[in-house]
Amino acid sequence: VNGSRLSGQVRIVGAGLLGASVGLALRAKGVDVIVDDSSPAALGLAIDYGAGRAPSQADDPHLVVVAVPPDVTAEVVRAELAAHPHALVTDVASVKAAPLTALRSAGADLARYIGSHPLAGRERGGAISARADLFLGRPWVITTTDANTAAQLGVIEDLALDLGAVPVGMAAEDHDRSVALVSHVPQVIATLLAKRLVDGNHAALGLAGQGLRDTTRIAASDPSLWIQILSANSAAVVDVLRSFRGDLDALVTVLEDPAVPGARRALAESLAAGNVGVSRIPGKHGQDRRFSQIVVMVDDRPGELGRLLSEMGEVGVNMEDLRLEHSPGAPIGLAEISVLPEAEDHLITELEARGWRIAEAWR
């Protein structure tokens, strides 16, 4: 057990993916975690799995973490503020302005509330996917107001740090505009793109490649959660969607007659702007240009990929990244391995000596 930054009891309300993951992680740090849920079955499951202990009359939490669906967040926060008059209360909802407005209207004690939002969603929702490392290395947005003290902010920062997350301070409105751009609108667009496939014929879908898979992957997300998120952040989402629609309209006009003077220039400018936009996303994105890529052909037989990885370990080359490409029905898969450029020749030589086929490439 590593020591925690947080002290005192932590009460978690809502035993879903996020609440149970917070519980698992804090328990692992030795924190006294109380978990509660309006569903006795969900609560019992969370306790069985080690996310915390059941509530009792003697509870005196220092911190309450509300991890319920977005559309009931404000009401549950208000009730927790009233029930625990000495506790600081936070929530983990993925919209921040709407709950704050609702709490203000309800006359809640905003001096003891600080909103937060861990950017740690997964396609698979539900407590069944909870894990202690869910927040590791992810941004944890903290939306303080003028009513809060630095000491209170420190408590929420400690919570984030205990979970391995990176605290990021932001006003509620800025947060909502930001996630509209980088999360909610991409969800809407992926959904609308995937919707086009509903009527696509089988032969057309057979031509799908990695591009279609990537652009539509998040369209598999849980509708019930996204109804709430999109409803609660609709104004910011609509702002971005309107700009998107303006660009789309312009592009459709260009494509309706691509032979007119200026059409190709307009197309070029859109495509170049897309290049610029994608380059602004921090972190790994597609091919990391600092590394060399080696592509190894792997027969689609049990154990072949394991053998490759085992033998790569023997060779002693550090693999920086690995990406598997495998088309349905193909007798072979491709393992694209990223290594430091200076290790490339050594790795190719050693793998070929062990009988692996390296895809021919020009570099």
Added chain:
Amino acid sequence: VNGSRLSGQVRIVGAGLLGASVGLALRAKGVDVIVDDSSPAALGLAIDYGAGRAPSQADDPHLVVVAVPPDVTAEVVRAELAAHPHALVTDVASVKAAPLTALRSAGADLARYIGSHPLAGRERGGAISARADLFLGRPWVITTTDANTAAQLGVIEDLALDLGAVPVGMAAEDHDRSVALVSHVPQVIATLLAKRLVDGNHAALGLAGQGLRDTTRIAASDPSLWIQILSANSAAVVDVLRSFRGDLDALVTVLEDPAVPGARRALAESLAAGNVGVSRIPGKHGQDRRFSQIVVMVDDRPGELGRLLSEMGEVGVNMEDLRLEHSPGAPIGLAEISVLPEAEDHLITELEARGWRIAEAWR
């Protein structure tokens, strides 16, 4: 050298990514490959790298593969038909109706032309990325017309099979509608989504996760190529974009007032349709439900991932898939490993015995 299905000389016109990759692969099968390019520098490079030999007066190709940019494809096919009156000519352009129409208008000998399109694009264009295995396991669309014989179709099928591709017969118009849906429109949408990031502030982009990366990845594609593709297939692309825009308009209207009766139902139906659409894409997509996923925490230190893979090999468990998740600035990465459900417990036990931290999960 494995034997080839093709016999006789194969002449490749255009020494870019596709042409050079065809050349490398056919050479490896022992085929006599002639490579030609309007740029002497590009031609010299392709020959140096083994994609084929230089043209000579004595050449008598049985098959000509035109692998030039889409907007000059028809003109080059016409010239090759005229220059080699005994050869069958094919091309590899990613649009098929426009070149056919242009050839028909030009009075070309359509009895000796069969269009094809290998679905094997990559973000990185140019001959520098050519490789012999580029077409392995990928669909190779063949668009015959009434003017062609079964024997001619067989030659193009042999070409596809020699390259490890899967021949798929399709009318030119069906092909163009299909790739508009599964490739061209996703490109346009990813571009427009990425364009929204150009003005996004730094703090907002810092909240980006894998969803944004995946939905925008192909927006990094080469504008000059896509100008040609979108121009040549504009009618089919506009058809799909108009339907997309209709759905988008409806969703914007819903989000402008998400509190009105029926709004949530409309949102739910869009999101559910997205779920259905994405489930129609064949092959691997996201989590493969046949396998169990184990998440191993890997310190961001050189050699750690290599050590994990080496030790997985020692354990003797077949890994079906591997996905790395690594957030910028995080001290740790997550390796999500797919294995057969019956191997899961054994693998967890063995990895934990070797000191690996398995992310806690509820299953």
